[in-house]
Amino acid sequence: xxxxxxxxxxxxxxxxxxxxxxxxxxxxxxxxxxxxxxxxxxxxxxxxxxxxxxxxxxxxxxxxxxxxxxxxxxxxxxxxxxxxxxxxxxxxxxxxxxxxxxxxxxxxxxxxxxxxxxxxxxxxxxxxxxxxxxxxxxxxxxxxxxxxxxxxxxxxxxxxxxxxxxxxxxxxxxxxxxxxxxxxxxxxxxxxxxxxxxxxxxxxxxxxxxxxxxxxxxxxxxxxxxxxxxxxxxxxxxxxxxxxxxxxxxxxxxxxxxxxxxxxxxxxxxxxxxxxxxxxxxxxxxxxxxxxxxxxxxxxxxxxxxxxxxxxxxxxxxxxxxxxxxxxxxxxxxxxxxxxxxxxxxxxxxxxxxxxxxxxxxxxxxxxxxxxxxxxxxxxxxxxxx
Amino acid sequence: xxxxxxxxxxxxxxxxxxxxxxxxxxxxxxxxxxxxxxxxxxxxxxxxxxxxxxxxxxxxxxxxxxxxxxxxxxxxxxxxxxxxxxxxxxxxxxxxxxxxxxxxxxxxxxxxxxxxxxxxxxxxxxxxxxxxxxxxxxxxxxxxxxxxxxxxxxxxxxxxxxxxxxxxxxxxxxxxxxxxxxxxxxxxxxxxxxxxxxxxxxxxx
Numbered sequence: 190x191x192x193x194x195x196x197x198x199x200x201x202x203x204x205x206x207x208x209x210x211x212x213x214x215x216x217x218x219x220x221x222x223x224x225x226x227x228x229x230x231x232x233x234x235x236x237x238x239x240x241x242x243x244x245x246x247x248x249x250x251x252x253x254x255x256x257x258x259x260x261x262x263x264x265x266x267x268x269x270x271x272x273x274x275x276x277x278x279x280x281x282x283x284x285x286x287x288x289x290x291x292x293x294x295x296x297x298x299x300x301x302x303x304x305x306x307x308x309x310x311x312x313x314x315x316x317x318x319x320x321x322x323x324x325x326x327x328x329x330x331x332x333x334x335x336x337x338x339x340x341x342x343x344x345x346x347x348x349x350x351x352x353x354x355x356x357x358x359x360x361x362x363x364x365x366x367x368x369x370x371x372x373x374x375x376x377x378x379x380x381x382x383x384x385x386x387x388x389x390x391x392x393x394x395x396x397x398x399x400x401x402x403x404x405x406x407x408x409x410x411x412x413x414x415x416x417x418x419x420x421x422x423x424x425x426x427x428x429x430x431x432x433x434x435x436x437x438x439x440x441x442x443x444x445x446x447x448x449x450x451x452x453x454x455x456x457x458x459x460x461x462x463x464x465x466x467x468x469x470x471x472x473x474x475x476x477x478x479x480x481x482x483x484x485x486x487x488x489x490x491x492x493x494x495x496x497x498x499x500x501x502x503x504x505x506x507x508x509x510x511x512x513x514x515x516x517x518x519x520x521x522x523x524x525x526x527x528x529x530x531x532x533x534x535x536x537x538x539x540x541x542x543x544x545x546x547x548x549x550x551x552x553x554x555x556x557x558x559x560x561x562x563x564x565x566x567x568x569x570x571x572x573x574x575x
Numbered sequence: 576x577x578x579x580x581x582x583x584x585x586x587x588x589x590x591x592x593x594x595x596x597x598x599x600x601x602x603x604x605x606x607x608x609x610x611x612x613x614x615x616x617x618x619x620x621x622x623x624x625x626x627x628x629x630x631x632x633x634x635x636x637x638x639x640x641x642x643x644x645x646x647x648x649x650x651x652x653x654x655x656x657x658x659x660x661x662x663x664x665x666x667x668x669x670x671x672x673x674x675x676x677x678x679x680x681x682x683x684x685x686x687x688x689x690x691x692x693x694x695x696x697x698x699x700x701x702x703x704x705x706x707x708x709x710x711x712x713x714x715x716x717x718x719x720x721x722x723x724x725x726x727x728x729x730x731x732x733x734x735x736x737x738x739x740x741x742x743x744x745x746x747x748x749x750x751x752x753x754x755x756x757x758x759x760x761x762x763x764x765x766x767x768x769x770x771x772x773x774x775x776x777x778x779x780x
Contacts, residue, residue, distance in 0.1 A: 212757055271730075278729045279756045321756075329756040359756075385774065387756040389704030389734075453757060455775060 194508040195237040195309040197296045198222065202316040204289035207281045212453060213330040217489060217496040218315050220524075221504075224497040227517045230510050237303065237312070239296035241288060242338065246298060249341035250334045250367065252325045256287075259332060263287040274326035290332040293317050297335035298342055300483045304438060305347050311474070311482040311507040315500055318442040318487030320361040321388060329359065329387060336485055337367040340374055340440055352436035352478070353377065354427055356466055357444025357487040358454035360391030360407065364442070370401040375434045379423055381447070381456050382409035393563040406430055406567065409559060411552045412455035416462040418553040419447065423466055425560050430567070431473050437481065439474050443467075444487025445499035449543050453490045457546060459538035463499045467506040482507065493528035498536050512536045576655075576676050576684035582607045583616065585643035590634060592642050593621050603673040605682050606646050612675055612682050614646030621645070652677040653686065663691050705734040705752035709774040710765060714740075714747050718770075722749060725764045731755045748773070 203215045225231040247256050258273050263286045270276030283289075293316045300312030320336050321329035336353065343349045353368075355361035355378040368374035383389040397405035408426050410419065431439065445463060447456035474482035484503060489496040498516070505512045515535050525532055546552065583592050583604045592604055596618050606614040624645050626633055653662050653674045662674055666688055676684035712718040719738060726733060737750040755761070762772055 212759070276730075277755070278731065278760070383704065385707040387706040389706065389752065452759065 192235070192309045194235065194311040194313065194504070195300070195303055196231060196235045196504065196508075197237045197239050197300050197312060197314040197316070199238050199292070199296075201289075201292055202296070204285055205293060205316065206289070207283050207330070211281070211330075212490040213488075214492065215316065217492045217500075218486070220492060220497040221315060221500040224501050224516070224520065225504060227520045228501070228513055230501070230505055230508065230512070235508065237299060237309075239292060239299045239314075241291045242294035242298055242333075243291075246338060246342070247291060247294060247333060249345070250294070250322070250324070250337035255325045256333075259290070259327075260287045272326075274323070274328045275332070280327045280330055280332065286332055290319075293319065294333050294335040294338045297339040297483070297485060300485075301339040301343050301438075301440075302346075304481045304483055305343065305349065310480045311471075311484065313484045313504055313507060315443075315486035315503075318357070318444060318485035319363075320355060320357065320442050320444075320487060321359070321363045323363050323366060328363065330488075331363065334363045334367070336361075336364050336440060336442060339483060339485075340364070340368065343438060343440075344371075344373060347437075349437040350435065351375070351438055351440060352431050352434055353440045353442070354431070354470060355379070355442040355444075355487075356423070356447070356463075357442055358447040358451065358456050359386060359444065359488060360388055360409070361442055362388045362390050365391075365395065365405050365407075368401065369397055369405055370399040372397075372400045372404050374401075375404045375406070375430060375436065377406040377408070377427060377430055379408040379410065379419075379426070381412060381414070381454050384409075385412055386454060393559060393566065396566065403567070404434075406563070408563060410456065411555050413457050413546045413548065413552055414447075414556060415449075415457045415546060415549065415552075416459055418556045419456070419458050419462045420465050422556050422560050423462075424469065425564065428469065428473060429564075431477050434477075436478050438483065439470065439478050439481065440483045440485065441470055442485050442487045443500070443503055444489055445496055446488035446490055448489070448491065448495045448499065450491045450495050451489065453488070457543065459542060460498055460502060460536065461538065464502050464506070464537070467503050471506050493524060494530060494533055498533065502536065576686045577690065578676075578684040580605060580675070580682050580685045582682065583642050584608065585613060585646070586641040588638050589621055589624050589640050589642055589645065590637040592616060593625065593637070596621065603685065603687070604642070605650070605675045605685065606642055607682060611680055612650055612652065612677060614643070614648035615650045615673075615675065616642050616646045617672060620647070650675060654678060655683065659691070659694060662686050663695075666691065699735070699737060705754045706756070706758055707774060708751045708753055708758065708761075709772070710749045710751075711741060711771040711773055712747050712749050714745050718747070719749060721768055722765055722770060723751075725768065726751070726753060726761060728764075729755070729761050731761065 276282045296314040297317040317335040319331035322331035322334035352375045360380045361378040365376045391407040447458045449457040602618040673687040675682045732754040734752040741748040
């Protein structure tokens with residue numbers, strides 16, 4: 190058995206940069222790294238250097254036409270961009286975008302390989318988790334879908350059964366679409382309901398098609414869902430599904446935009462929900478998948494107050510370390526002038542950190558009904574198909 | 576509208592009419608005589624005429640009696656050029672379940688409450704993915720144009736639009752589904768132009 194956990198990183202990840210004002214910046218990753226180093230939880234030997242995914246590897250997730258278009262468009266304005274989902278305000282064109290995106294895919298492929306070859310139990314690629322990119326087009330900040338490429342690689346190289354668990358506040362639509370017909374890839378996405386939020390999909394009746402029917406699972410939660418209801422929904426679905434499916438490896442997407450401070454979504458979780466989810470997924474990997482876990486990043490748009498703390502908790506969980514209670518004072522001082530908001534002084538949010546949600550009872554009730562309706566359908570399917 | 580239409584003749588037996596409804600999984604039969612609409616029967620008319628499942632199974636009367644005896648007449652109908660909302664209003668006001676579509680004295684189709692609902696679901700854009708955006712606007716010329724111009728200026732595609740009266744007099748509720756992830760700038764500009772965003776609302780921080 191190899192090392193417990195590998196942290197996939199290169200400073201070149203920073204090239205995935207739409208522009209300075211764009212909410213999806215790799216700055217979030219650098220802040221996480223800085224925080225982990227400040228608390229001495231990221232030894233240099235844990236870091237794994239990725240290389241750019243090859244054209245052939247990108248074909249695991251995308252059409253040849255699309256990749257060629259990204260290569261052409263890279264670095265200049267082009268009218269063909271819009272039909273490829275590029276050149277929009279969400280996903281603008283930027284110089285070198287093909288290479289920057291391929292490097293992130295390379296990172297997730299490196300993680301998948303390292304876990305399967307036993308070099309590490311768990312691999313973490315926080316630059317990845319670009320779950321909205323589709324086979325033929327970019328969407329929602331995502332150009333190449335590293336999660337799809339990694340899962341397709343795990344299927345083709347190792348013939349592994351893969352469970353994908355996506356806890357980003359947005360529906361993992363690109364990954365669901367890629368494996369909608371595949372009974373060897375289970376996708377589970379827990380997110381804010383598409384009634385309000387991009388991409389507007391991820392309802393419980395999206396269950397897969399053909400022989401993949403029953404292997405796409407969605408848990409759409411109400412806006413303003415808090416920790417208690419989020420955790421209850423997660424715990425009702427994820428352990429059950431993973432236990433029934435028996436994957437050989439778990440791939441997780443760890444977007445942290447369900448946090449109450451996140452500016453782009455309306456869920457109201459705290460660091461507590463994330464700590465519990467990370468711990469559960471870690472345990473599940475050991476219980477059902479021989480410990481094999483590839484953890485990817487994802488959304489999270491409060492760069493200073495949320496992302497570094499939540500992703501540090503993910504790394505601490507998977508590398509078997511314990512986070513200290515407090516953020517080092519020296520770092521707080523360094524960051525506070527640039528953050529533009531008061532920074533939390535502790536890794537964990539304290540109870541009562543935001544005003545009570547007025548419709549909490551109704552929201553929790555609605556989530557319970559959603560999960561019940563979902564599970565009623567699933568039990569029937571699992572009785573029938575496995 | 577549904578076409579072709581399954582119909583009965585005035586002297587079709589009630590029993591046969593019941594079988595027809597059952598076989599086609601429908602609830603209404605226009606009654607046609609000499610290619611002209613003379614009445615209509617619903618599943619409820621037919622069941623009212625049938626013996627209760629609890630009291631007996633005497634069906635000989637059903638075989639003998641023609642639908643002429645129980646049909647409703649005259650029939651409320653629509654014309655092919657009538658609008659969808661006119662059909663919806665007629666169904667609602669008369670508390671009926673369907674409307675034969677009549678042109679040149681011939682029944683050329685039929686529209687039911689279910690057809691109206693199916694159409695409405697499509698019109699509301701419920702099936703179109705995107706981010707949900709709700710804006711309170713004044714009921715005056717140009718308000719809708721100003722809001723959608725801001726969205727256009729950001730190169731964002733609108734998947735569906737619904738404009739309906741707001742609770743307050745003189746206001747309208749504009750509901751859009753737009754194909755964009757990050758609406759922050761658009762929201763700021765819409766607010767900057769003096770409109771109130773009803774959704775999304777800010778959370779937490």
